[in-house]
Structures are given as C-alpha cells and as structure tokens.
Amino acid sequence: MPKEAVELAGNTIRPGERGFGYLHVGTLSARTEVRIPYQVINGAKEGPILCLEATLQGWEPMGAEIIRRVTVQLDPQELSxxxxxxxxxxxxGVDFGGSIESAGQRISPADHxxxxxVWPGAKTNAWLSQQQAYVLWNEVISRCEYIVDFHDxxxxxxxxxVAFPHAFPDEPPYLVGGAVEGVGDGEKPARVLDETYTSEMNAKILELARAFGSSVIWWRKNPLNPRMLSAQCAINGIVPLVVxxxxxxIIDESIDQAAECTMNVLKHLGMIAGSPVPPERQIQVENYVVYRSLMGGFYLKEPDADIGATVTKGQVLGKVVDPVTSEVVETCTSPVNGIVVSSRIRMPINPGGYIAHIADTDTITWER
Ligand SMILES: [Zn+2]
Structure with missing residues (x-):
C-alpha cells in the first residue's frame, strides 16, 4: 500500500513533499487572527511519526531555529x-513579549x-490558551508517536x-494535580495506567533521551502533571522528550549542537540514514540545581563559570552588583559539585531571576 498524503488545515502534503501552513485558533477583538504556523515533511517512505514542537513559552523561542536548522537539511524523498x-x-508570547526576563513572555499576553x-486543552468554555492547546493536540500532536518539546x-x-526526560514513578500515584482532567475528557473513559504501561513508556523515554546525545541528561521519576504537554503525551502513548x-x-554553538542532537533522534528512529553520534562524555544525573538570585541588579559572571564549566561546591559563579553604588549585593556560589549547563547572559536581573543551572555530578547514575 503506498504511503498516504497528509491532510492538515486545508493542505494536502503528498509523500516525498514538504508543506507549510497555519492552524487557525481564533480571532482577537480587533480581528487579529491567532494562528499557529506549521511545517509537515511527509517522507517518501514509511516510518515513525515525529513531532518537533517548540515555544510553548514565548520567552523560549530558540527551539524554532533548531527545528529550522534540522528540517532544512532533510530531503522528503529520503525521509522514512x-x-x-x-x-x-x-x-x-513571542510577538507581544519584551518585558519579562529580557525577551518574550512565559505566559500568553491574551489570557495570562x-x-x-493547559493540556490537552478544551474547545468550549475555554480560555484562548486552552483553545490553542486543543487545536495543537487534536490537529497535530495526537497523530504522532514521538515528540521532542524544545525549551531554552x-x-x-x-x-x-540538555535532555529533561520526566518518567513515571515506579508505583502509583503516577499523576499529580489535574489528574482527572488529564486522563479523561468526558467523552472518552478515563484510562487506567498500570505498571506495565508506565515502565514500558519509561524505557522508551529513556532510550530517546540517551539517543538525543546531549552531554547531560536529567532523569526524574516523580508523578507527572497531566496539565503539561509532555505528561499528556506520556499518558496517551506518545513518547515525549523535553529538551x-x-x-x-542569541545564535551560537548551542543551537548547532542541539540541531545535531535532533538529527541523532531522527537517526535513532530510523527516519534518516546513519547512527547517532554520542558526545565525548554523556552523563545522567538525578539532581539538577537551578540557582536563582535573591537580589536584583547586574550579574557579573566569573570567567571560569561559563556553560560547560566544571565547578565545585562553594565556588563563586558570579556576583550581583548594585548598578548604582557598585555594592556587591549577592555572591552566588555553586550549591553542588557539577557542570554549569545554563548561565545568565542578559541584564539586568530581578530577584528570582535565573543565574545558573548546574548538573550535580555527585548524583551521576549512568554515563558513557
Ligand atoms: Zn520552558
């Protein structure tokens, strides 16, 4: 049987072709249309169905560029x-942001x-963001077997x-918060998750996370919140990987590295030729620390605490300085021995702002 064409939002994309279009969500009061752009690459050959999704939060738009760098390399004729x-x-959140954390907004400016x-969204009696999730889920994501959810x-x-696989705990409760809404929508009966299902899904999530090939994997096993996209996918048989x-x-090496990692996923799934290329050293940790400032000001980073740096517990990462008086208002030290995965580059910083993410290397559970 020949491979089928993809029908999406009025578009027909035949096998071996690529198509672009928009998912319509709604129209704002001044008639601005809310629409979500998409690309479909319908490979000429049979194979897995993968969703590459980014920018759930408008202040994290760089996944869009990673996806572009991956897909521009792909030939639909060669894709399985x-x-x-x-x-x-x-x-x-991208287009009307600008005031929060230097770029974009985490929340939707339309309904906050x-x-x-808000997953899996709602069609009626629903806020705009819920309607948006409903369109994304029903028109695209529920068709897929795998999803890579890009954050920055x-x-x-x-x-x-960095891969952030979130797995089910070994025993119930598998879900927290909004579990009822998450597993049944009133039309379909609530699905019962059993240990066989959760452990099989966990194994698939872990495999995908390791194949991605980032130098750090943060592996967590605790009850999933079904209001989040990745959890909703895990509940419904779609293997999710949050990265x-x-x-x-900014566009720098991290974007190209992430594009390489995404190509690893395609290779791992057999969608393109070749084998995943693992990094020189890949570690999986159980503890991952997010250091947030207590004080506002300008954060001046130490030169040896940039992303990729190995730091020791107590090592000074940088200082928050009062931009008027030059007073050091906070000395930021690493709470763990680890690797700096993320680091502040934009100023100024408000209390609670992100300074650094550090993978705790005293909690390595696997490495190669
Ligand atoms: Zn995010």
Whole structure:
C-alpha cells in the first residue's frame, strides 16, 4: 500500500513533499487572527511519526531555529516517516513579549496562562490558551508517536543542549494535580495506567533521551502533571522528550549542537540514514540545581563559570552588583559539585531571576 498524503488545515502534503501552513485558533477583538504556523515533511517512505514542537513559552523561542536548522537539511524523498513541526506553539508570547526576563513572555499576553499548563486543552468554555492547546493536540500532536518539546534558557540565559526526560514513578500515584482532567475528557473513559504501561513508556523515554546525545541528561521519576504537554503525551502513548538548548535570544554553538542532537533522534528512529553520534562524555544525573538570585541588579559572571564549566561546591559563579553604588549585593556560589549547563547572559536581573543551572555530578547514575 503506498504511503498516504497528509491532510492538515486545508493542505494536502503528498509523500516525498514538504508543506507549510497555519492552524487557525481564533480571532482577537480587533480581528487579529491567532494562528499557529506549521511545517509537515511527509517522507517518501514509511516510518515513525515525529513531532518537533517548540515555544510553548514565548520567552523560549530558540527551539524554532533548531527545528529550522534540522528540517532544512532533510530531503522528503529520503525521509522514512513523517515530521510535523510546530516551531511557534505560542506565537502571542513571542510577538507581544519584551518585558519579562529580557525577551518574550512565559505566559500568553491574551489570557495570562502558561501554554504548558493547559493540556490537552478544551474547545468550549475555554480560555484562548486552552483553545490553542486543543487545536495543537487534536490537529497535530495526537497523530504522532514521538515528540521532542524544545525549551531554552529563556531570554535571560544561554544553555547547553540538555535532555529533561520526566518518567513515571515506579508505583502509583503516577499523576499529580489535574489528574482527572488529564486522563479523561468526558467523552472518552478515563484510562487506567498500570505498571506495565508506565515502565514500558519509561524505557522508551529513556532510550530517546540517551539517543538525543546531549552531554547531560536529567532523569526524574516523580508523578507527572497531566496539565503539561509532555505528561499528556506520556499518558496517551506518545513518547515525549523535553529538551532545553540555547537561549538569551542569541545564535551560537548551542543551537548547532542541539540541531545535531535532533538529527541523532531522527537517526535513532530510523527516519534518516546513519547512527547517532554520542558526545565525548554523556552523563545522567538525578539532581539538577537551578540557582536563582535573591537580589536584583547586574550579574557579573566569573570567567571560569561559563556553560560547560566544571565547578565545585562553594565556588563563586558570579556576583550581583548594585548598578548604582557598585555594592556587591549577592555572591552566588555553586550549591553542588557539577557542570554549569545554563548561565545568565542578559541584564539586568530581578530577584528570582535565573543565574545558573548546574548538573550535580555527585548524583551521576549512568554515563558513557
Ligand atoms: Zn520552558
């Protein structure tokens, strides 16, 4: 049987072709249309169905550039399977941001909701973000077998590519918060997750995370929040991989490294030729620390605490300085022995702003 054409939002994309278009969500009061751009690459050959999705939060737009760098290299005639790309899931947060953490908005400026907290969305009696999630879920994501959900270090921080697989715990409860909404929508009966299902899904998530080939994997096993996209996917048989890469609104090596990692996923799934290329050293840690400032000001980083640097517990990462008086208002030290994965590059910083993410190398559970 020949491979089928993809029908999406009025477009027909035949096997061996690529198509672009928009998912319509709604129309704002002054008639501005809310629409979500997509790309479909319908490979000539049969294979997995993969979604590359980015920018659930508008302040993390760099995944869009990673997806572009991956897909521009692909020849639909040579591809096995189908790739659905959603580089800007939250266009409003990108286009109307600018005031929070230096670039974009985490939340939608239309309803002040976080698009990563409203899954699987709703069609009626729903906020705009819920309607948006409903369109993304029903028109694209629910068709897929795998999804890579790209986040970045926000407009404030740069970040090495890192895989953030979130797995089910070994025993119930598998879910927290909004579990009822998450597993049944009133039409379909709630699905019961059993240990066989969760452990099989965990194994697939782990395999995908390691294949991605980032130097750091943060592996967590605790109850999933079904309001988040990755959890909703894990509940519904779609293997999710959350990754973070790049940030600060800049294009640098982290973007190319993340594109390479994404190509590893395509190779791992057999969608393109070749084998994944692992990094020189790849570690999986159980503890991952996010250091946030207590004080506002300008953060002056130490030269030996940049992304990729190995730091020791207590080592000074940098200082927050009062930009008027030059007083050091906070000396930021690493709470663990580890590797700096993400670091602040944009100023100024408010209390609670991200300074650094550090992978705790005293909690390595696997490495190669
Ligand atoms: Zn994010």
């Amino acid at each position: 399977g189908t790739i659905y790309c959603l580089p800007f899931s939250q266009p409003l 909701l976080d698009l990563n907290q 270090g926000t407009g404030a921080c740069n970040e090495l590519p 973070e890469a790049g940030g600060g609104g």
